[in-house]
Amino acid sequence: MKKRKTVFIEGPIKPSFIANSIEKHQIKTSIGAHDIFLGQVRADEIEGNIVQAIEYSAYKDMAEEKFHEIREATFSKYDLTCMHIYHSLGKVKAGEICLFVFVSAPHRRVAFEALEFLVEEIKKDVPVFGKEIFEDETHVWKVNN
Amino acid sequence: MELKVLYFGMIAEITNCQEEMIFLEQGSNVDQLENLLKDKYRKLQDLSFKIAIDKEIKSNIVLLNTKNEIALLPPFSGG
Known part of the structure:
Protein backbone atom coordinates (compact mmCIF):
# COMPACT_ATOMS: atom_id res chain seq x y z
CA MET A 1 0.00 0.00 0.00
CA LYS A 2 1.18 3.48 -0.85
CA LYS A 3 2.25 5.37 2.24
CA ARG A 4 0.16 8.46 2.81
CA LYS A 5 1.98 11.68 3.42
CA THR A 6 0.85 13.64 6.40
CA VAL A 7 -0.50 17.07 5.61
CA PHE A 8 -0.44 18.66 9.05
CA ILE A 9 2.38 20.78 10.38
CA GLU A 10 2.47 22.03 13.97
CA GLY A 11 2.44 25.85 13.99
CA PRO A 12 2.98 28.21 11.03
CA ILE A 13 4.43 27.12 7.68
CA LYS A 14 7.77 28.88 7.34
CA PRO A 15 8.75 30.71 4.13
CA SER A 16 12.05 28.74 4.19
CA PHE A 17 10.03 25.48 4.08
CA ILE A 18 8.26 26.76 0.96
CA ALA A 19 11.57 27.79 -0.65
CA ASN A 20 13.04 24.33 0.08
CA SER A 21 10.02 22.71 -1.45
CA ILE A 22 10.47 24.72 -4.66
CA GLU A 23 14.17 23.87 -4.76
CA LYS A 24 13.46 20.13 -4.50
CA HIS A 25 11.56 20.32 -7.80
CA GLN A 26 14.50 21.57 -9.84
CA ILE A 27 15.53 18.00 -10.64
CA LYS A 28 12.08 17.26 -12.12
CA THR A 29 12.70 18.71 -15.55
CA SER A 30 9.46 17.59 -17.19
CA ILE A 31 7.78 20.35 -15.17
CA GLY A 32 7.20 23.61 -17.01
CA ALA A 33 4.85 25.37 -14.57
CA HIS A 34 4.39 25.54 -10.81
CA ASP A 35 1.49 27.23 -9.09
CA ILE A 36 1.34 27.92 -5.38
CA PHE A 37 -1.42 28.97 -3.00
CA LEU A 38 -0.50 30.35 0.39
CA GLY A 39 -3.19 30.94 2.98
CA GLN A 40 -2.21 33.67 5.43
CA VAL A 41 -3.90 34.52 8.73
CA ARG A 42 -5.71 37.86 8.44
CA ALA A 43 -5.93 40.35 11.30
CA ASP A 44 -9.69 40.77 10.86
CA GLU A 45 -11.56 43.24 13.01
CA ILE A 46 -14.62 41.61 14.58
CA GLU A 47 -16.85 43.86 16.69
CA GLY A 48 -13.95 46.11 17.63
CA ASN A 49 -11.50 43.28 18.37
CA ILE A 50 -8.52 42.50 16.17
CA VAL A 51 -7.63 38.88 15.41
CA GLN A 52 -4.13 38.15 16.73
CA ALA A 53 -3.90 34.49 15.75
CA ILE A 54 -5.90 31.49 14.64
CA GLU A 55 -5.62 28.25 16.56
CA TYR A 56 -6.35 25.31 14.26
CA SER A 57 -7.65 21.93 15.33
CA ALA A 58 -8.92 19.08 13.17
CA TYR A 59 -10.71 15.76 13.14
CA LYS A 60 -7.33 14.43 12.06
CA ASP A 61 -8.25 10.93 10.84
CA MET A 62 -11.11 12.18 8.70
CA ALA A 63 -9.10 15.19 7.49
CA GLU A 64 -6.20 12.99 6.32
CA GLU A 65 -8.70 10.79 4.49
CA LYS A 66 -10.34 13.81 2.85
CA PHE A 67 -6.97 15.23 1.80
CA HIS A 68 -6.17 11.86 0.26
CA GLU A 69 -9.50 11.73 -1.63
CA ILE A 70 -9.02 15.30 -2.87
CA ARG A 71 -5.49 14.48 -4.05
CA GLU A 72 -6.72 11.43 -5.95
CA ALA A 73 -9.61 13.36 -7.51
CA THR A 74 -7.27 16.17 -8.59
CA PHE A 75 -4.73 13.78 -10.12
CA SER A 76 -7.44 12.01 -12.11
CA LYS A 77 -8.94 15.28 -13.32
CA TYR A 78 -5.77 17.18 -14.24
CA ASP A 79 -2.49 16.19 -15.88
CA LEU A 80 -0.20 17.11 -12.99
CA THR A 81 3.38 16.06 -12.40
CA CYS A 82 3.09 16.46 -8.63
CA MET A 83 1.11 18.01 -5.83
CA HIS A 84 1.84 18.92 -2.21
CA ILE A 85 -0.51 20.09 0.52
CA TYR A 86 0.45 21.31 4.00
CA HIS A 87 -1.90 22.71 6.63
CA SER A 88 -1.07 24.12 10.04
CA LEU A 89 -2.39 22.86 13.35
CA GLY A 90 -2.12 24.82 16.57
CA LYS A 91 -1.50 28.55 16.78
CA VAL A 92 -0.66 30.64 13.71
CA LYS A 93 -0.25 34.39 14.22
CA ALA A 94 -1.70 37.07 11.91
CA GLY A 95 0.61 37.44 8.91
CA GLU A 96 1.89 33.86 9.12
CA ILE A 97 1.15 31.08 6.62
CA CYS A 98 -1.37 28.36 7.53
CA LEU A 99 -1.94 26.61 4.18
CA PHE A 100 0.55 25.76 1.44
CA VAL A 101 -0.72 24.11 -1.74
CA PHE A 102 1.80 23.45 -4.50
CA VAL A 103 1.03 21.94 -7.92
CA SER A 104 3.38 21.28 -10.81
CA ALA A 105 2.58 20.41 -14.41
CA PRO A 106 4.21 20.44 -17.84
CA HIS A 107 2.10 23.50 -18.81
CA ARG A 108 0.61 26.48 -17.01
CA ARG A 109 -3.15 26.20 -17.67
CA VAL A 110 -3.44 22.85 -15.96
CA ALA A 111 -1.51 24.15 -12.97
CA PHE A 112 -3.80 27.21 -12.62
CA GLU A 113 -7.00 25.18 -12.84
CA ALA A 114 -5.87 22.32 -10.63
CA LEU A 115 -4.74 24.71 -7.90
CA GLU A 116 -8.06 26.51 -7.75
CA PHE A 117 -9.95 23.22 -7.68
CA LEU A 118 -7.75 21.88 -4.87
CA VAL A 119 -8.00 24.93 -2.63
CA GLU A 120 -11.80 25.11 -2.99
CA GLU A 121 -12.18 21.39 -2.21
CA ILE A 122 -9.94 21.72 0.86
CA LYS A 123 -11.96 24.65 2.22
CA LYS A 124 -15.25 22.85 1.59
CA ASP A 125 -14.59 19.24 2.62
CA VAL A 126 -11.79 18.99 5.17
CA PRO A 127 -12.79 19.05 8.86
CA VAL A 128 -10.40 21.71 10.14
CA PHE A 129 -11.60 24.25 12.69
CA GLY A 130 -10.11 27.70 13.28
CA LYS A 131 -10.46 29.61 16.52
CA GLU A 132 -9.81 33.32 16.02
CA ILE A 133 -8.05 34.65 19.11
CA PHE A 134 -8.15 38.32 20.12
CA GLU A 135 -5.66 40.38 22.14
CA ASP A 136 -7.65 39.94 25.36
CA GLU A 137 -7.59 36.11 24.91
CA THR A 138 -11.31 35.93 24.03
CA HIS A 139 -12.16 34.15 20.79
CA VAL A 140 -14.71 33.40 18.08
CA TRP A 141 -14.91 30.40 15.75
CA LYS A 142 -14.15 31.07 12.11
CA VAL A 143 -16.51 29.79 9.39
CA ASN A 144 -15.46 29.41 5.73
CA ASN A 145 -17.63 31.19 3.16
CA MET B 1 -26.41 0.38 22.98
CA GLU B 2 -23.51 2.63 23.93
CA LEU B 3 -22.03 4.86 21.26
CA LYS B 4 -18.80 6.80 21.37
CA VAL B 5 -19.30 10.35 20.12
CA LEU B 6 -16.46 12.77 19.30
CA TYR B 7 -16.80 16.56 19.51
CA PHE B 8 -14.75 19.20 17.72
CA GLY B 9 -14.21 22.96 17.64
CA MET B 10 -17.04 25.07 19.02
CA ILE B 11 -19.06 21.91 19.71
CA ALA B 12 -16.42 20.58 22.12
CA GLU B 13 -16.70 23.94 23.86
CA ILE B 14 -20.46 23.51 24.30
CA THR B 15 -20.24 19.89 25.50
CA ASN B 16 -17.17 20.67 27.61
CA CYS B 17 -15.52 17.43 26.54
CA GLN B 18 -13.93 15.96 23.42
CA GLU B 19 -15.72 12.63 23.55
CA GLU B 20 -18.29 10.76 25.58
CA MET B 21 -20.40 7.61 25.57
CA ILE B 22 -24.06 8.10 24.67
CA PHE B 23 -26.73 5.51 25.40
CA LEU B 24 -29.31 4.95 22.66
CA GLU B 25 -31.83 2.22 21.95
CA GLN B 26 -30.64 -0.56 19.65
CA GLY B 27 -31.52 0.23 16.03
CA SER B 28 -31.50 4.02 16.43
CA ASN B 29 -30.54 6.23 13.51
CA VAL B 30 -28.49 9.41 13.13
CA ASP B 31 -31.58 11.58 13.48
CA GLN B 32 -32.43 10.06 16.87
CA LEU B 33 -28.89 10.62 18.09
CA GLU B 34 -29.04 14.23 16.93
CA ASN B 35 -32.30 14.83 18.81
CA LEU B 36 -30.94 13.30 21.99
CA LEU B 37 -27.82 15.46 21.83
CA LYS B 38 -29.84 18.62 21.13
CA ASP B 39 -31.88 17.85 24.24
CA LYS B 40 -28.79 17.24 26.31
CA TYR B 41 -26.98 20.34 25.00
CA ARG B 42 -29.57 23.04 24.26
CA LYS B 43 -26.96 25.29 22.63
CA LEU B 44 -26.63 22.77 19.79
CA GLN B 45 -30.11 23.78 18.66
CA ASP B 46 -28.84 27.16 17.44
CA LEU B 47 -25.86 25.71 15.67
CA SER B 48 -25.28 24.31 12.24
CA PHE B 49 -23.31 21.07 12.39
CA LYS B 50 -22.81 17.82 10.53
CA ILE B 51 -22.55 14.29 11.85
CA ALA B 52 -19.84 12.05 10.42
CA ILE B 53 -20.23 8.29 10.71
Whole structure:
Protein backbone atom coordinates (compact mmCIF):
# COMPACT_ATOMS: atom_id res chain seq x y z
CA MET A 1 0.00 0.00 0.00
CA LYS A 2 1.18 3.48 -0.85
CA LYS A 3 2.25 5.37 2.24
CA ARG A 4 0.16 8.46 2.81
CA LYS A 5 1.98 11.68 3.42
CA THR A 6 0.85 13.64 6.40
CA VAL A 7 -0.50 17.07 5.61
CA PHE A 8 -0.44 18.66 9.05
CA ILE A 9 2.38 20.78 10.38
CA GLU A 10 2.47 22.03 13.97
CA GLY A 11 2.44 25.85 13.99
CA PRO A 12 2.98 28.21 11.03
CA ILE A 13 4.43 27.12 7.68
CA LYS A 14 7.77 28.88 7.34
CA PRO A 15 8.75 30.71 4.13
CA SER A 16 12.05 28.74 4.19
CA PHE A 17 10.03 25.48 4.08
CA ILE A 18 8.26 26.76 0.96
CA ALA A 19 11.57 27.79 -0.65
CA ASN A 20 13.04 24.33 0.08
CA SER A 21 10.02 22.71 -1.45
CA ILE A 22 10.47 24.72 -4.66
CA GLU A 23 14.17 23.87 -4.76
CA LYS A 24 13.46 20.13 -4.50
CA HIS A 25 11.56 20.32 -7.80
CA GLN A 26 14.50 21.57 -9.84
CA ILE A 27 15.53 18.00 -10.64
CA LYS A 28 12.08 17.26 -12.12
CA THR A 29 12.70 18.71 -15.55
CA SER A 30 9.46 17.59 -17.19
CA ILE A 31 7.78 20.35 -15.17
CA GLY A 32 7.20 23.61 -17.01
CA ALA A 33 4.85 25.37 -14.57
CA HIS A 34 4.39 25.54 -10.81
CA ASP A 35 1.49 27.23 -9.09
CA ILE A 36 1.34 27.92 -5.38
CA PHE A 37 -1.42 28.97 -3.00
CA LEU A 38 -0.50 30.35 0.39
CA GLY A 39 -3.19 30.94 2.98
CA GLN A 40 -2.21 33.67 5.43
CA VAL A 41 -3.90 34.52 8.73
CA ARG A 42 -5.71 37.86 8.44
CA ALA A 43 -5.93 40.35 11.30
CA ASP A 44 -9.69 40.77 10.86
CA GLU A 45 -11.56 43.24 13.01
CA ILE A 46 -14.62 41.61 14.58
CA GLU A 47 -16.85 43.86 16.69
CA GLY A 48 -13.95 46.11 17.63
CA ASN A 49 -11.50 43.28 18.37
CA ILE A 50 -8.52 42.50 16.17
CA VAL A 51 -7.63 38.88 15.41
CA GLN A 52 -4.13 38.15 16.73
CA ALA A 53 -3.90 34.49 15.75
CA ILE A 54 -5.90 31.49 14.64
CA GLU A 55 -5.62 28.25 16.56
CA TYR A 56 -6.35 25.31 14.26
CA SER A 57 -7.65 21.93 15.33
CA ALA A 58 -8.92 19.08 13.17
CA TYR A 59 -10.71 15.76 13.14
CA LYS A 60 -7.33 14.43 12.06
CA ASP A 61 -8.25 10.93 10.84
CA MET A 62 -11.11 12.18 8.70
CA ALA A 63 -9.10 15.19 7.49
CA GLU A 64 -6.20 12.99 6.32
CA GLU A 65 -8.70 10.79 4.49
CA LYS A 66 -10.34 13.81 2.85
CA PHE A 67 -6.97 15.23 1.80
CA HIS A 68 -6.17 11.86 0.26
CA GLU A 69 -9.50 11.73 -1.63
CA ILE A 70 -9.02 15.30 -2.87
CA ARG A 71 -5.49 14.48 -4.05
CA GLU A 72 -6.72 11.43 -5.95
CA ALA A 73 -9.61 13.36 -7.51
CA THR A 74 -7.27 16.17 -8.59
CA PHE A 75 -4.73 13.78 -10.12
CA SER A 76 -7.44 12.01 -12.11
CA LYS A 77 -8.94 15.28 -13.32
CA TYR A 78 -5.77 17.18 -14.24
CA ASP A 79 -2.49 16.19 -15.88
CA LEU A 80 -0.20 17.11 -12.99
CA THR A 81 3.38 16.06 -12.40
CA CYS A 82 3.09 16.46 -8.63
CA MET A 83 1.11 18.01 -5.83
CA HIS A 84 1.84 18.92 -2.21
CA ILE A 85 -0.51 20.09 0.52
CA TYR A 86 0.45 21.31 4.00
CA HIS A 87 -1.90 22.71 6.63
CA SER A 88 -1.07 24.12 10.04
CA LEU A 89 -2.39 22.86 13.35
CA GLY A 90 -2.12 24.82 16.57
CA LYS A 91 -1.50 28.55 16.78
CA VAL A 92 -0.66 30.64 13.71
CA LYS A 93 -0.25 34.39 14.22
CA ALA A 94 -1.70 37.07 11.91
CA GLY A 95 0.61 37.44 8.91
CA GLU A 96 1.89 33.86 9.12
CA ILE A 97 1.15 31.08 6.62
CA CYS A 98 -1.37 28.36 7.53
CA LEU A 99 -1.94 26.61 4.18
CA PHE A 100 0.55 25.76 1.44
CA VAL A 101 -0.72 24.11 -1.74
CA PHE A 102 1.80 23.45 -4.50
CA VAL A 103 1.03 21.94 -7.92
CA SER A 104 3.38 21.28 -10.81
CA ALA A 105 2.58 20.41 -14.41
CA PRO A 106 4.21 20.44 -17.84
CA HIS A 107 2.10 23.50 -18.81
CA ARG A 108 0.61 26.48 -17.01
CA ARG A 109 -3.15 26.20 -17.67
CA VAL A 110 -3.44 22.85 -15.96
CA ALA A 111 -1.51 24.15 -12.97
CA PHE A 112 -3.80 27.21 -12.62
CA GLU A 113 -7.00 25.18 -12.84
CA ALA A 114 -5.87 22.32 -10.63
CA LEU A 115 -4.74 24.71 -7.90
CA GLU A 116 -8.06 26.51 -7.75
CA PHE A 117 -9.95 23.22 -7.68
CA LEU A 118 -7.75 21.88 -4.87
CA VAL A 119 -8.00 24.93 -2.63
CA GLU A 120 -11.80 25.11 -2.99
CA GLU A 121 -12.18 21.39 -2.21
CA ILE A 122 -9.94 21.72 0.86
CA LYS A 123 -11.96 24.65 2.22
CA LYS A 124 -15.25 22.85 1.59
CA ASP A 125 -14.59 19.24 2.62
CA VAL A 126 -11.79 18.99 5.17
CA PRO A 127 -12.79 19.05 8.86
CA VAL A 128 -10.40 21.71 10.14
CA PHE A 129 -11.60 24.25 12.69
CA GLY A 130 -10.11 27.70 13.28
CA LYS A 131 -10.46 29.61 16.52
CA GLU A 132 -9.81 33.32 16.02
CA ILE A 133 -8.05 34.65 19.11
CA PHE A 134 -8.15 38.32 20.12
CA GLU A 135 -5.66 40.38 22.14
CA ASP A 136 -7.65 39.94 25.36
CA GLU A 137 -7.59 36.11 24.91
CA THR A 138 -11.31 35.93 24.03
CA HIS A 139 -12.16 34.15 20.79
CA VAL A 140 -14.71 33.40 18.08
CA TRP A 141 -14.91 30.40 15.75
CA LYS A 142 -14.15 31.07 12.11
CA VAL A 143 -16.51 29.79 9.39
CA ASN A 144 -15.46 29.41 5.73
CA ASN A 145 -17.63 31.19 3.16
CA MET B 1 -26.41 0.38 22.98
CA GLU B 2 -23.51 2.63 23.93
CA LEU B 3 -22.03 4.86 21.26
CA LYS B 4 -18.80 6.80 21.37
CA VAL B 5 -19.30 10.35 20.12
CA LEU B 6 -16.46 12.77 19.30
CA TYR B 7 -16.80 16.56 19.51
CA PHE B 8 -14.75 19.20 17.72
CA GLY B 9 -14.21 22.96 17.64
CA MET B 10 -17.04 25.07 19.02
CA ILE B 11 -19.06 21.91 19.71
CA ALA B 12 -16.42 20.58 22.12
CA GLU B 13 -16.70 23.94 23.86
CA ILE B 14 -20.46 23.51 24.30
CA THR B 15 -20.24 19.89 25.50
CA ASN B 16 -17.17 20.67 27.61
CA CYS B 17 -15.52 17.43 26.54
CA GLN B 18 -13.93 15.96 23.42
CA GLU B 19 -15.72 12.63 23.55
CA GLU B 20 -18.29 10.76 25.58
CA MET B 21 -20.40 7.61 25.57
CA ILE B 22 -24.06 8.10 24.67
CA PHE B 23 -26.73 5.51 25.40
CA LEU B 24 -29.31 4.95 22.66
CA GLU B 25 -31.83 2.22 21.95
CA GLN B 26 -30.64 -0.56 19.65
CA GLY B 27 -31.52 0.23 16.03
CA SER B 28 -31.50 4.02 16.43
CA ASN B 29 -30.54 6.23 13.51
CA VAL B 30 -28.49 9.41 13.13
CA ASP B 31 -31.58 11.58 13.48
CA GLN B 32 -32.43 10.06 16.87
CA LEU B 33 -28.89 10.62 18.09
CA GLU B 34 -29.04 14.23 16.93
CA ASN B 35 -32.30 14.83 18.81
CA LEU B 36 -30.94 13.30 21.99
CA LEU B 37 -27.82 15.46 21.83
CA LYS B 38 -29.84 18.62 21.13
CA ASP B 39 -31.88 17.85 24.24
CA LYS B 40 -28.79 17.24 26.31
CA TYR B 41 -26.98 20.34 25.00
CA ARG B 42 -29.57 23.04 24.26
CA LYS B 43 -26.96 25.29 22.63
CA LEU B 44 -26.63 22.77 19.79
CA GLN B 45 -30.11 23.78 18.66
CA ASP B 46 -28.84 27.16 17.44
CA LEU B 47 -25.86 25.71 15.67
CA SER B 48 -25.28 24.31 12.24
CA PHE B 49 -23.31 21.07 12.39
CA LYS B 50 -22.81 17.82 10.53
CA ILE B 51 -22.55 14.29 11.85
CA ALA B 52 -19.84 12.05 10.42
CA ILE B 53 -20.23 8.29 10.71
CA ASP B 54 -16.93 6.45 10.19
CA LYS B 55 -15.43 9.65 8.73
CA GLU B 56 -18.20 10.20 6.17
CA ILE B 57 -21.11 12.65 6.36
CA LYS B 58 -24.17 10.41 6.15
CA SER B 59 -27.90 10.83 5.71
CA ASN B 60 -29.88 11.13 8.93
CA ILE B 61 -31.74 7.84 8.45
CA VAL B 62 -28.59 5.70 8.56
CA LEU B 63 -28.78 3.16 11.40
CA LEU B 64 -26.07 3.28 14.04
CA ASN B 65 -24.15 0.48 15.70
CA THR B 66 -21.62 0.35 18.52
CA LYS B 67 -18.70 -0.03 16.10
CA ASN B 68 -19.37 3.33 14.45
CA GLU B 69 -17.03 6.23 14.99
CA ILE B 70 -19.42 9.14 15.37
CA ALA B 71 -18.30 12.78 15.24
CA LEU B 72 -20.14 16.10 15.52
CA LEU B 73 -18.54 18.62 13.19
CA PRO B 74 -19.15 22.37 13.31
CA PRO B 75 -18.68 24.42 10.10
CA PHE B 76 -15.24 23.90 8.56
CA SER B 77 -12.72 26.73 8.53
CA GLY B 78 -9.49 25.35 7.15
CA GLY B 79 -7.07 27.28 4.98
